[in-house]
Amino acid sequence: MQTFSCTVVTHAPGETAALAERLGAAAETGTVLCLVGDLGAGKTLFTQGFARGLGVTEEVTSPTFALMNQYCGRLPVTHFDLYRLEREEELDEIGFYEFAEPSGGVVLIEWADKFPDALPKPHIRLEIERGDTEDERRLMFFTTEEDSALWRALMEK
Ligand SMILES: Nc1ncnc2c1ncn2[C@@H]1O[C@H](COP(=O)(O)OP(=O)(O)OP(=O)(O)O)[C@@H](O)[C@H]1O
Numbered sequence: 001m002q003t004f005s006c007t008v009v010t011h012a013p014g015e016t017a018a019l020a021e022r023l024g025a026a027a028e029t030g031t032v033l034c035l036v037g038d039l040g041a042g043k044t045l046f047t048q049g050f051a052r053g054l055g056v057t058e059e060v061t062s063p064t065f066a067l068m069n070q071y072c073g074r075l076p077v078t079h080f081d082l083y084r085l086e087r088e089e090e091l092d093e094i095g096f097y098e099f100a101e102p103s104g105g106v107v108l109i110e111w112a113d114k115f116p117d118a119l120p121k122p123h124i125r126l127e128i129e130r131g132d133t134e135d136e137r138r139l140m141f142f143t144t145e146e147d148s149a150l151w152r153a154l155m156e157k
């Protein structure tokens with residue numbers, strides 16, 4: 001299957017947040033974003049901007065301890081953080097397969113690479129890498145489905 005990709009380099013947290021907000025504003029039901037990157041890469045910051053773009057006014061926090069948070073925006077937003085999970089069976093216990101089903105909204109999954117086979121398909125993969133300076137980040141987006149509102153918004157940047 002063909003994979004499409006797009007890389008955006010940002011130079012400040014606000015730049016990442018603004019991009020995320022714009023993509024969130026375009027996102028449609030069924031969008032699943034799998035976020036990959038080291039500690040402090042910017043996965044939660046991106047999620048916060050994305051949720052804002054979706055009209056979430058509540059504060060979006062890292063679900064590192066809660067494992068999953070849900071928010072109400074223009075669409076329901078489900079935010080997972082799999083960092084603390086050790087075994088794939090735990091996904092079942094936390095209701096991952098039920099709640100990661102994007103049928104009524106948008107799903108964002110931090111540390112998605114921990115359980116690559118468990119991720120909903122299709123999804124957009126976002127890898128965030130640090131750049132040469134403290135505040136530089138390379139955001140690399142991948143998808144097999146070019147024909148989505150989010151991907152079109154990304155291409156319009
Ligand atoms: N260009 C940038 N884009 C995003 N974040 C940046 C950028 N430059 C600096 N930062 C900083 O990097 C940090 C990103 O933190 P964040 O909690 O989003 O990371 P994370 O990937 O969710 O980490 P964790 O795996 O611990 O959950 C923030 O402190 C943010 O201010």
Ligand SMILES: [Mg+2]
Pocket residue numbers: 043044045062081110
């Ligand atoms: Mg995080």
